[in-house]
Amino acid sequence: MRQIPYRTVHGRTLSLHVLSTGTPLAVFFHGGGWVRGDWTQFRPQAAHLADLGVGTVLVEYRTEGPHAAVDDTLLAMATVFERSEELNAGPGQVVTIGGSAGGHLALMATLFPEADPRHRPAATILLNPVTDTTGEFPQAFGRRHFATDDEAARYSPLHQLGPHLPPTLIMHGTADTAVHHQNSVTFADRAGATANPVELVLYPDQRHGFFNPTPTRRHHFEVTTNTMAQFLLARALG
Template sequence: MTSIKIFLTTFLIAFSFIVKGQVNFEPDSIFNYKITKEGDLKMKAFKPSGHNISDKSPVIIFFFGGGWTSGNTKQFYQQARFFADSGYVAISAEYRVHGKHKTSPFECVTDGKSAIRFLRAHADKLGIDPNKIIASGASAGGHVAACTGVIKGFDETDENLNISSVPNAMILFNPVIDTTEKGYGIKKVGKDRKTEISPSHHVVEGIPPTLIFHGTADQTVPFENVEHFTKLMTEMGNTCELIPFDGKGHGFFNGSYFRKRKTDDIFNNTMNLSLEFLQKHNFNIEN
């Protein structure tokens, strides 16, 4: 997809909103991907027009934010629809959170890995390319997405571990990337386990290409955390692009559907930059 096609996609989505007065931000299908003792976990799927199970579409999966305690899959419905209209299968996924399931951040990571593995294991039935899976998310959901690409272990032992739970790329929105005293979440992971699921403490060679959007004035997840992570990734030979949003705080990226903003300027910017990033890394849409 060329830059011109990206522009046209954005224009047509915006034009549809103006002409019709609304865009359908509801998922095209909903299905379970994991059964836990705390309850079933669902994927909310958004599909390109005319999509068939014989297709090999790239797929992007979003994990909502909420401090591993709360959150709603609707946070990423607008992004998911944008990607579906751009030719991707897009998923907004549930995962266990403390408020509803009385679980910890460690179960969140395990669920994220289960979700990636499910997509890869069921690629033929879902019409997706198992080698073009993008993990995405915001804040604690950005942490879940990052952990699928960085953290070893924390897999469900009853799953087929021969199927990889590592995505092929990551797009992260103000992600929790350090769970120690220098970052966010130490009270939730505990001092004795503060680095176990802290992506900044597990950077090695071979991590999937990563794009990060972060506000420089974020008071929840310090901007310095993602700067440090980007530096570590680059030093290990990994691709990690950090795009700062000057003066913006936590959750700056949300679209008008979720936050009822007056404009979608930042939303459109992050979406276009995401498509450009994926194009550079060969997540091309087959015509």
């Protein structure tokens, strides 16, 4: 694995952690509510995709709230596109993947008002993503991080939906007590009316983070990772 530094802020250097290069290129954003977690979360999924010949990049970003995380996301995506030749990523072959708050960041790479259209991914894969930041559970997630309702809506993927949303796969557990699965249902329904259809897969009785490869969740790790690979290789970029 090699690192590509993309920003130094407050004495800390943030990097893209490149597990493999190739086309398509999957760019992963970890979860943690924008305040915890680290870039290693999706290393098992990235390793599986790498075995299939997919390029994989794990993004390190500041866990200092959504403002810093989104700011880092936009610069990280700009770096991915600017370095796409050395990452062996063909035009229109970059995919964002994220879970929970990382799913929010994967969407913000496309939907944030300041996102550069030249750096938009060709597809997005999301696991129990934060899609609405204008409230708290169960209606939404993350309102406490914003000073005003307008600011919360500005950072809310649901409220920034438009025709440029790329093909999107969402996987969400119905027993999630951090981000209610109805948030994904609402996002998919509204996206279907304004943008590309969203493929939504609900997993009965599964909680937040059910896709992580713990001993008791190995089955769902394998199922969700295989679904991710099939979407990425066959539907989104086929």
